[in-house]
Amino acid sequence: MTGPLILGIESSCDETGVGIVRGRELLANEVASSVDQHARWGGVVPEVASRAHLQAMVPALERALAKADVDLTEIDAIAVTAGPGLMGALVIGLASAKALAASLNKPLYGVNHLVGHVAVDILEHGPLDMPCGALLVSGGHTNLLKVDDLTSSITEVGTTIDDAAGEAYDKVARLLGLGYPGGPIVDKAAASGDPKAIAFPRGLTARHDLAKHRFDFSFSGLKTAVARWVETARLEGREVPIDDVCASFQEAVADVLTAKAVDMCDHYGLKQFVIGGGVAANSRLRTLLEERLAARGVALRRPRPGLCTDNGAMIAILGSEVVTAGLPPSASDIGADSGMP
Numbered sequence: 346m347t348g349p350l351i352l353g354i355e356s357s358c359d360e361t362g363v364g365i366v367r368g369r370e371l372l373a374n375e376v377a378s379s380v381d382q383h384a385r386w387g388g389v390v391p392e393v394a395s396r397a398h399l400q401a402m403v404p405a406l407e408r409a410l411a412k413a414d415v416d417l418t419e420i421d422a423i424a425v426t427a428g429p430g431l432m433g434a435l436v437i438g439l440a441s442a443k444a445l446a447a448s449l450n451k452p453l454y455g456v457n458h459l460v461g462h463v464a465v466d467i468l469e470h471g472p473l474d475m476p477c478g479a480l481l482v483s484g485g486h487t488n489l490l491k492v493d494d495l496t497s498s499i500t501e502v503g504t505t506i507d508d509a510a511g512e513a514y515d516k517v518a519r520l521l522g523l524g525y526p527g528g529p530i531v532d533k534a535a536a537s538g539d540p541k542a543i544a545f546p547r548g549l550t551a552r553h554d555l556a557k558h559r560f561d562f563s564f565s566g567l568k569t570a571v572a573r574w575v576e577t578a579r580l581e582g583r584e585v586p587i588d589d590v591c592a593s594f595q596e597a598v599a600d601v602l603t604a605k606a607v608d609m610c611d612h613y614g615l616k617q618f619v620i621g622g623g624v625a626a627n628s629r630l631r632t633l634l635e636e637r638l639a640a641r642g643v644a645l646r647r648p649r650p651g652l653c654t655d656n657g658a659m660i661a662i663l664g665s666e667v668v669t670a671g672l673p674p675s676a677s678d679i680g681a682d683s684g685m686p
C-alpha cells in the first residue's frame with residue numbers, strides 16, 4: 346500500500362490517542378485512557394484529563410512508532426485534533442503536534458474530531474461512496490450528516506436539541522448506579538433484559554414534532570422518563586429490574602436513531618451510510634440499523650467498536666485524506682477551537 350505516512354494525535358476528551366497510517370492502511374493505533382480517573386466523579390473532569398494527556402502523550406507516541414516500525418523522521422505530515430473538545434485537553438495534543446512538526450520540519454494539519462469519527466471506517470472498509478449519510482453519536486454529539494466530500498463538503502441535516510445520545514447513556518447508568526462510562530455497561534446489561542418490558546418515549550417522533558424537527562433528536566425526555574419509572578418502582582418498594590430498564594432504554598435510543606437515519610437516506614436518495622462515535626459501538630444500534638437500512642437497499646458501513654470510540658487512527662486517516670486531496674497545511678499559530686462545528 347502506498348500513500349503519505351501520517352501521524353495522528355487525538356486528545357479532545359479523556360483518551361490520548363496516537364495513530365499512524367500509510368495512505369489508507371492502519372499501521373498503529375495506541376490509546377491511553379484516563380477513564381478510571383474520572384469514574385468516581387461520574388463524568389470527565391477537564392483538569393484531570395489534561396494532566397493525564399500530558400503524562401500519556403510521549404509514551405503513546407513511542408509505542409505507536411514501535412508498533413508501526415517507523416522512525417519519526419519518516420513521517421510525511423502530522424494531523425491533530427483542533428476541535429471540538431475540552432480546551433485544556435485539546436491544547437496538549439496541539440502543543441505536542443506543533444512541537445513535532447516544528448522540530449521535524451513537517452507540515453501540520455489541524456482537523457475536526459467529528460469528521461475523524463466519520464472517516465475512520467475507511468481504514469477498515471475502504472473509501473466511502475459519495476454522497477453518503479453519516480450518523481455521529483458520541484458523548485457530546487448526535488448528528489445526522491450528508492457527506493458530499495469528506496474533506497470539503499459536509500452538511501448537518503439533524504442534531505440533538507438537548508442531550509447527546511452518549512450523554513443519555515451515561516446519565517441513565519448513573520441514576521441506576523451502574524458506573525461510568527455508562528454506554529458499555531448499559532449495553533451489556535441490556536443483553537439479558539427485555540427491550541419490550543417498558544414503553545419509553547421516542548423523542549421528536551410525534552407528527553407535530555416531525556414538522557419542525559424531522560431529522561433532529563431529543564433524549565432528555567427519555568432520560569427523565571427512565572428516572573421517573575425507577576423512582577416510582579423504588580417508592581412502591583418494587584425491585585428495579587435493571588436489565589429490563591437498560592434493554593427498554595436502549596431500544597428507545599436505537600429505534601429513534603435508526604428511524605431518522607432511514608428517513609434521511611430515503612429523503613436524500615442515499616445508498617451508503619456510515620456510523621461513528623462511541624455510541625456507534627452499541628450492539629443494538631448496529632444490528633437494528635443494519636436490518637432497516639438493508640431493507641431499503643442502503644449499505645451500512647460500521648467500523649469495529651474499537652475504532653468507534655476516540656483514537657488517534659481516526660485523526661491520522663482524516664489527515665491522510667486531507668493531504669491526498671491537496672489541501673494546504675494549517676498555519677503554525679493554529680489554536681484549539683473547543684466549539685468547532
Ligand code: KG4
Nearest residue numbers: 483484485511526528529623624627654655
Ligand atoms: O466518541 P467517544 O469515545 O467520545 C466523545 O467524543 O464523546 O464517545 C463516548 C461515549 C460515552 O458517552 C459512552 O458512554 C458511549 O460513547 N459509548 C456507548 C458504548 N460505548 C461507548 N454507548 C452505547 N453503547 C456502547 N457500547
Ligand code: ZN
Nearest residue numbers: 483622623655
Ligand atoms: Zn469522539
